[in-house]
Amino acid sequence: MSGIGESRTELINWLNGLLHLNYKKIEECGSGAAYCQIMDSIYGDIPMHRVKFDGTAEYEFQTNFKVLQGSFAKHHIEKTVYVEKLIRCRFQDNLEFLQWLKKYWVQNKDESFYDPEARRKHRPINSGHPTPGGTSINISKRSTSGSSIGFGSNGTASNSLGSRSSSYGLSRRVPSDQLVKLQDDLSQATLRITSLNKEIGTYKEAMNIMERERDFYFGKLRDIEILVQSTQDLIKEGIYNAGGGDLSKVLNKVQQILYATEDGFEVNQEDGQMLDQETAVQDDNQRSVRAFRRETAQDVPAHNLITDEETF
Structure with a gap:
């Protein structure tokens, strides 16, 4: 039963030592990034490029928990995760989930070496306390009537995370190289149209001369x-x-x-x-x-x- 009943200080020290983090409070785990890397330290198959360690917005926390959901479903882990509560960065909710996750880590982690910084590709980490309520993104009011995600052995989820993602109105930016290519294609098409119009004018003039003759x-x-x-x-x-x-x-x-x-x-x-x-x-x-x-x-x-x- 390791992890159950451990104090916040013990859990923070274990987390920082395992992942080379600098978390000060349990509430910082509400971003979901640390949870994802704990699972990666066990199985080594988490897509770490998708995990946002420097995220401060609630939609970024949602992305991290979707990655965690994929790992739970892949390894047939039956655990109900109350995402709505965790991403609010409340102490008690994150403390209980971190205690359970440490217990799972103790039971399943092997003796192989794990380099957390290399897995993160040495990306910067937001070490401050997550404050999703203070971000500049407008987040619609949520219903708190027991919404949760159930990770079952069949890999399905009973939550509406995907349906809520559209409410954030996030814009997708077109890559600059793709934009340059589109502009080049447009310029070439314009030149081609101009050339064809000149040819049409030449043919019309020749046709008029032939009709007169x-x-x-x-x-x-x-x-x-x-x-x-x-x-x-x-x-x-x-x-x-x-x-x-x-x-x-x-x-x-x-x-x-x-x-x-x-x-x-x-x-x-x-x-x-x-x-x-x-x-x-x-x-x-x-x-x-x-x-x-x-x-x-x-x-x-x-x-x-x-x-x-x-x-x-």
């Missing part, structure tokens, strides 16, 4: 088509002399060139009719154009409309 040459071809159609109409009416059919032959060849299509390409008749209605000279010329297309559609060769043997 298309309209220019299409107008010339349309003028030739109207001239050919009008001349053929005048020949049919007897106003022009065909000259032995040479002129009619020339006009027919020009029309074959104008109306020739590539393989696999078909002219939409509706589109052709709309184009005729918008750009034909008059209704008579439009009817002549459609009649000529029907008469010559089957005679139009697919390729090489003008051969070397043909002359005009």
Whole structure:
């Protein structure tokens, strides 16, 4: 029953000697850091980088007791720990828990050497009396109706520590190197967007030039088509002399060139009719154009409309 009934002085001396601390009062154990390292001295598996020996805020004490909870659950230690009372740094509550913990240490600690400062990585320790009520962090009012943590052999806890952590409104800081990387990515993305916008402007300008050239040459071809159609109409009416059919032959060849299509390409008749209605000279010329297309559609060769043997 070692540890039960020991005085505060004996417990403080044992704690300071074991962990190389400089605690003056039992109440200082309310931060939970010393409790975590006592368990580490037994099993050597406590994540000491998570234990806050210099903590002064109540949320930091909560973190330490969560580490202690993980150790109890891992080693199947059945002990009810009244966290709400301990983190208030009350003498009697921490005295009783430290007495129990020393008893457990005596029963389970082996003879192996333990270096507490090396395990803490020589981090500074807050040797003053913890005063969570005087910290600058606003802590919501707690309900004291028997709230506790039960550490059972199945590793589960019956407390609401996790649910209360959101009430502290702690902010998470983004690491500086991550922030610099994000800024670099943003700068590169901005430069890329600017470059793409310039390319889009160049393509638009080139497209406008190509559309103007298309309209220019299409107008010339349309003028030739109207001239050919009008001349053929005048020949049919007897106003022009065909000259032995040479002129009619020339006009027919020009029309074959104008109306020739590539393989696999078909002219939409509706589109052709709309184009005729918008750009034909008059209704008579439009009817002549459609009649000529029907008469010559089957005679139009697919390729090489003008051969070397043909002359005009």
